[in-house]
Amino acid sequence: xxxxxxxxxxxxxxxxxxxxxxxxxxxxxxxxxxxxxxxxxxxxxxxxxxxxxxxxxxxxxxxxxxxxxxxxxxxxxxxxxxxxxxxxxxxxxxxxxxxxxxxxxxxxxxxxxxxx
Amino acid sequence: xxxxxxxxxxxxxxxxxxxxxxxxxxxxxxxxxxxxxxxxxxxxxxxxxxxxxxxxxxxxxxxxxxxxxxxxxxxxxxxxxxxxxxxxxxxxxxxxxxxxxxxxxxxxxxxxx
Numbered sequence: 001x002x003x004x005x006x007x008x009x010x011x012x013x014x015x016x017x018x019x020x021x022x023x024x025x026x027x028x029x030x031x032x033x034x035x036x037x038x039x040x041x042x043x044x045x046x047x048x049x050x051x052x053x054x055x056x057x058x059x060x061x062x063x064x065x066x067x068x069x070x071x072x073x074x075x076x077x078x079x080x081x082x083x084x085x086x087x088x089x090x091x092x093x094x095x096x097x098x099x100x101x102x103x104x105x106x107x108x109x110x111x112x113x114x115x116x
Numbered sequence: 117x118x119x120x121x122x123x124x125x126x127x128x129x130x131x132x133x134x135x136x137x138x139x140x141x142x143x144x145x146x147x148x149x150x151x152x153x154x155x156x157x158x159x160x161x162x163x164x165x166x167x168x169x170x171x172x173x174x175x176x177x178x179x180x181x182x183x184x185x186x187x188x189x190x191x192x193x194x195x196x197x198x199x200x201x202x203x204x205x206x207x208x209x210x211x212x213x214x215x216x217x218x219x220x221x222x223x224x225x226x227x228x229x
Contacts, residue, residue, distance in 0.1 A: 043221050094159075
C-alpha cells in the first residue's frame with residue numbers, strides 16, 4: 001500500500017517549453033501533497049505544499065508563477081514548470097500523505113527534467 | 117521545525133548490523149521521527165516511523181530514548197543493496213494539513229563485500 005506514482009520519469013525539452021509533472025496517490029487519498037527539488041548529491045529541498053481545493057503554499061525563494069501547482073483531486077497534484085530554462089533542470093520529487101493522524105509522507109520516484 | 121544532525125557517511129560490511137544515530141535536540145511534543153532511504157535517481161522510500169521507545173518492522177528497528185532528543189535507526193545484517201542515503205526527519209504528523217518535512221543532509225551508507 002501507500003504507492004505514489006509520478007509521471008513522467010524523465011523529460012528533455014527545449015528552453016521556453018512548459019513542462020507538466022503529475023503526482024498521483026494510487027491507493028489512498030491525500031489532502032496534502034508536497035513538491036521537492038533535488039540537485040546532484042544534495043538533499044531534497046521543499047518547494048511547495050499542495051492542498052486539495054486551495055492554493056499551494058510556496059517556500060521562500062520559490063516563484064509561484066514559475067512553478068504552477070494544481071491539486072485537482074484527492075489523488076492528483078500537478079507541477080507545471082512554465083517557460084523552462086536550463087537553470088530549471090533538476091530532479092523534481094513529489095510526496096503525498098494519507099489523511100488521518102500519524103501518517104508519514106510517501107514519495108514518488110521523481111522526474112528528471114533537462115532543459116536544453 | 118526540529119533540525120536534525122546525522123553523520124555524513126558510514127561504512128559497513130555485508131552481514132553486519134548498522135546503527136545510524138540522529139540528533140534532534142529541539143524536537144516538539146507532537147513531532148514524530150521518520151526515516152527514509154534514497155537510492156540515486158529515485159524518490160525517498162519510507163523505512164520506519166516512531167514517537168518513543170522502540171519500533172520494529174520487517175526491515176529495521178527504531179530506538180528512541182525517553183528524552184526523544186535523538187533516535188537510532190538499526191539495520192540488521194545489511195547487504196550491498198542497502199548502500200544508499202538515509203534521512204532522519206522530524207515533523208508533526210498530527211497537523212491537519214500534513215507535516216512539513218525539512219530534509220537534512222542525510223547519511224551515506226556504503227556497504228562493502
